[in-house]
Amino acid sequence: xxxxxxxxxxxxxxGGKFPRSESxxxxxxxxxxxxxxxxxxxxxxxxxxxxxxxxxxALKGWSAATAYNRGQVLYRIAELLEGRRAQFVDELVRSEGxxxxxxxxxxxxxxxxxxxFAGWADKFAQVLGNGNPVAGPYFNLSVPEPxxxxxxxxxxxxxGHSLTGFVSAVAPALVxxxxxxxxxxxxxxxxxxxxxxxxxxxxxxxxxxxxxxxxPAEIAPWLASHADVNAIDLxxxxxxxxxxxxxxxxxxxxxxxxPEDGPGAPAPTxxxxxxxxxxxxxxxxxxxx
Amino acid sequence: MSFLDYAxxxxxxxxxxxxxxYGLFVDGEFVDGNGPAFTTxxxxxxxxxxxxxTADDADVDRAVAAARKAYDRVWSKLSxxxxxxxxxxxxxxxxxxxxxxxxxxxxxxxKPIKESRDVDIPLVAxxxxxYAGWADKLDHAGLxxxxxxxxxxxxxxxxxxxxxxxxxxIAPALAxxxxxxxxxxxxTPLTALLFAEIxxxxxxxxxxxxxxxxxGxxxxxxxxxxxxxxxxxxxxxxxxxxxxxATAGTRxxxxxxxxxxxxxxxxxxxxxxxxxxxxxxGIFYNQGHVCCAGSRLLVQENVHDDVVERxxxxxxxxxxxxxxxxxxxIGAVNSAEQLERIRELxxxxxxxxxxxxxxxxxxxxxxxxxxxxxxxxxxxxxxxAREEIFGPVLSILTFRTPQEAIAKANNTPYGLSAGIxxxxxxxxxxxxxxxxxxxxxxxxxxxxxxxxxxxxxKESGYGREGGxxxxxxxxxxxxxxx
Numbered sequence: 001x002x003x004x005x006x007x008x009x010x011x012x013x014x015g016g017k018f019p020r021s022e023s024x025x026x027x028x029x030x031x032x033x034x035x036x037x038x039x040x041x042x043x044x045x046x047x048x049x050x051x052x053x054x055x056x057x058a059l060k061g062w063s064a065a066t067a068y069n070r071g072q073v074l075y076r077i078a079e080l081l082e083g084r085r086a087q088f089v090d091e092l093v094r095s096e097g098x099x100x101x102x103x104x105x106x107x108x109x110x111x112x113x114x115x116x117f118a119g120w121a122d123k124f125a126q127v128l129g130n131g132n133p134v135a136g137p138y139f140n141l142s143v144p145e146p147x148x149x150x151x152x153x154x155x156x157x158x159x160g161h162s163l164t165g166f167v168s169a170v171a172p173a174l175v176x177x178x179x180x181x182x183x184x185x186x187x188x189x190x191x192x193x194x195x196x197x198x199x200x201x202x203x204x205x206x207x208x209x210x211x212x213x214x215x216p217a218e219i220a221p222w223l224a225s226h227a228d229v230n231a232i233d234l235x236x237x238x239x240x241x242x243x244x245x246x247x248x249x250x251x252x253x254x255x256x257x258x259p260e261d262g263p264g265a266p267a268p269t270x271x272x273x274x275x276x277x278x279x280x281x282x283x284x285x286x287x288x289x
Numbered sequence: 290m291s292f293l294d295y296a297x298x299x300x301x302x303x304x305x306x307x308x309x310x311y312g313l314f315v316d317g318e319f320v321d322g323n324g325p326a327f328t329t330x331x332x333x334x335x336x337x338x339x340x341x342x343t344a345d346d347a348d349v350d351r352a353v354a355a356a357r358k359a360y361d362r363v364w365s366k367l368s369x370x371x372x373x374x375x376x377x378x379x380x381x382x383x384x385x386x387x388x389x390x391x392x393x394x395x396x397x398x399x400k401p402i403k404e405s406r407d408v409d410i411p412l413v414a415x416x417x418x419x420y421a422g423w424a425d426k427l428d429h430a431g432l433x434x435x436x437x438x439x440x441x442x443x444x445x446x447x448x449x450x451x452x453x454x455x456x457x458x459i460a461p462a463l464a465x466x467x468x469x470x471x472x473x474x475x476x477t478p479l480t481a482l483l484f485a486e487i488x489x490x491x492x493x494x495x496x497x498x499x500x501x502x503x504x505g506x507x508x509x510x511x512x513x514x515x516x517x518x519x520x521x522x523x524x525x526x527x528x529x530x531x532x533x534x535a536t537a538g539t540r541x542x543x544x545x546x547x548x549x550x551x552x553x554x555x556x557x558x559x560x561x562x563x564x565x566x567x568x569x570x571g572i573f574y575n576q577g578h579v580c581c582a583g584s585r586l587l588v589q590e591n592v593h594d595d596v597v598e599r600x601x602x603x604x605x606x607x608x609x610x611x612x613x614x615x616x617x618x619i620g621a622v623n624s625a626e627q628l629e630r631i632r633e634l635x636x637x638x639x640x641x642x643x644x645x646x647x648x649x650x651x652x653x654x655x656x657x658x659x660x661x662x663x664x665x666x667x668x669x670x671x672x673x674a675r676e677e678i679f680g681p682v683l684s685i686l687t688f689r690t691p692q693e694a695i696a697k698a699n700n701t702p703y704g705l706s707a708g709i710x711x712x713x714x715x716x717x718x719x720x721x722x723x724x725x726x727x728x729x730x731x732x733x734x735x736x737x738x739x740x741x742x743x744x745x746x747k748e749s750g751y752g753r754e755g756g757x758x759x760x761x762x763x764x765x766x767x768x769x770x771x
Contacts, residue, residue, distance in 0.1 A: 127431070128431065130756070130757060132738070132740040132741045132742070132756055133740050134736070134738035134740050134741050135415070135738055135740075136736065136738070138733070138736065140738070140740075140741050142741070142742050142756060142758065147746075230747070242538070243537055243538030246537035246538055247534050247537040247538075249533075249537075250530050250533035250534045250537060251530065252702070252747075252748060253526070253529065253530060253533060253545065253547070253747070253748045253750065253751065255751055256537075271766070278704075278727060278746045279727065279742050279744070279753050279758050280724075280726070280727060280728075280729065280746075281727065281728050281729070281741055281742050281743070281756075282721045282728075282729040282730075282731065283728070283729070283730045283731065283733060283736050283741070284717070284731050284732075285731060285732040285733045
């Protein structure tokens with residue numbers, strides 16, 4: 001006799017907790033073959049605003065953590081993911097319809113991306129920053145600092161988008177000390193929520209990553225116009241009215257990355273780390289001897 | 290005559306010979322504009338200086354076409370070292386004609402000759418000299434090997450540092466291999482047109498730099514032009530927002546250097562005499578027409594009275610008057626419109642309960658003038674503590690602890706600059722870390738250098754000008770534009 005499985009309720013991830021949508025709404029997630037997989041929470045405007053509050057509260061601590069510490073915390077995510085490979089393979093097979101072999105390649109890539117970005121945490125400032133030889137008695141130094149709260153519309157299509165695409169959009173923002181509100185893949189949100197469970201049980205402080213599931217078309221405008229969001233990554237917003245989102249974002253002069261298409265988007269680059277940093281230049285006056 | 294009075298010492302205007310009228314500078318030549326010509330004036334006297342052309346949409350189109358042609362056929366094919374040589378030539382020509390440019394800048398802008406002569410124009414030359422050297426070293430700009438220029442850059446600059454802002458825009462754009470259509474501010478086109486003559490003397494290929502004069506509508510035409518690859522704008526946050534909206538959804542790359550409401554923080558252990566000089570320089574330099582001006586003075590409560598008293602004493606020694614006089618500290622406000630805005634906001638400051646003070650000061654009859662003004666007892670909620678005044682007006686607030694100073698300094702949607710005055714090195718470093726501002730000056734203020742990146746956090750805009758970082762505003766990695 002086969003054992004009756006215990007299915008999981010997939011919820012949102014806000015401020016280190018797993019609430020249902022305050023709206024009480026859910027929507028049906030189906031597999032590649034149309035079979036029922038789960039009822040995911042359908043986040044509302046209020047959920048998005050709660051997530052921004054959580055991200056703002058977490059910003060001070062995360063951005064003030066030492067670069068070495070942030071690197072270790074991000075690396076720890078890779079360690080925990082490694083131990084839960086089977087679960088993610090299973091979810092990818094069911095939700096994205098991948099073969100087991102391809103799903104395994106996706107999770108391997110996702111883990112390796114965390115490792116790659118973790119390694120940048122205590123190096124990007126050395127590569128992007130510099131001392132400046134100004135004409136005067138000043139010690140002048142430029143360093144990149146995190147932009148603040150970053151909203152991300154995660155990739156919505158392409159093989160492995162629900163996990164590798166998600167990780168590749170979120171991780172670079174975290175490297176410099178930003179906190180993130182991310183809208184997961186609408187069609188395949190399960191990996192993002194399971195990844196949230198990994199984040200919750202690793203050393204990532206609550207509120208540093210907040211994950212919303214539901215309709216990006218519904219949630220994104222609230223994030224784009226939210227005055228306490230400093231930047232918005234529209235990488236997965238290609239199918240939305242992203243031009244309007246960019247126009248909304250202009251009201252508070254948010255930093256904006258436009259949508260990216262193609263399999264494997266976004267690629268892991270230093271440019272994605274620097275896109276959500278601000279260069280601070282300090283002129284220290286030297287004394288007279 | 291007291292010992293503080295000086296005999297007039299006006300800089301001679303003889304070095305400058307203006308033409309009766311200037312056209313647009315398109316494809317290497319001065320051409321007529323389709324719009325109605327207008328007279329550009331000296332804000333110190335309201336006398337007319339010369340006639341300036343107005344570029345309409347068709348003129349802007351012509352300028353962009355010239356820039357595109359120059360990009361495709363000449364500039365993008367030139368070696369980096371040759372681009373650099375042109376920029377070195379320009380730097381040298383600016384130095385050779387420095388006094389003439391300084392006189393023109395002071396006439397058209399109203400700023401004191403000592404500032405245009407000793408700060409603006411030397412920095413213009415320095416900017417071209419600095420970026421000239423980058424032109425054949427772009428592999429080291431931090432974008433990987435063989436980075437690509439963007440194409441045609443549309444650049445719109447303000448009236449507060451007319452030629453310096455031109456240099457901040459044009460030097461990195463040309464060094465990176467782009468061609469340029471630049472629109473000077475409506476009220477200060479003069480030095481940009483003299484600069485066009487310098488480009489002719491430098492034998493810069495036609496179309497590499499085009500200059501279109503006119504009002505805001507000329508700038509809008511440039512922003513909307515479909516064949517422009519990049520917009521760089523310095524000016525108000527309100528216009529910056531409009532430009533961000535107008536370029537949304539396009540492939541145009543955008544950098545914005547916008548407004549500010551900088552905190553200048555004076556701790557009780559600061560070298561007070563130096564701090565007073567820095568505070569004065571921070572807000573009264575260039576009549577306060579400085580986006581990074583230290584317009585909010587945060588003084589530690591226990592030294593507030595002493596600082597305010599010394600500040601008042603110092604302000605009574607400032608000389609306001611003829612900008613061409615070598616002894617003048619405070620020149621003219623650039624336009625009637627700006628003067629009106631300063632008057633409106635200072636009136637609001639009084640209405641909201643702050644105490645206003647200005648030194649005894651005789652304002653000239655003609656022209657646009659505003660006496661240096663300080664407000665004490667300012668609330669953080671007051672308009673004069675929140676809005677950019679862009680004039681010689683200082684709002685003074687107090688704090689008790691470093692944490693309070695940091696919180697008040699950061700309590701603004703702007704994030705361009707900040708100042709810290711303290712003799713305690715460890716405190717300076719810790720406070721500098723916490724300030725959300727793109728440029729922080731410690732025990733100094735309003736320093737600029739081509740090697741030093743400048744630009745804001747939050748609603749002060751995005752992108753950096755100056756330094757290695759300034760190049761990435763005009764380059765894309767070899768793999769393509771992201």
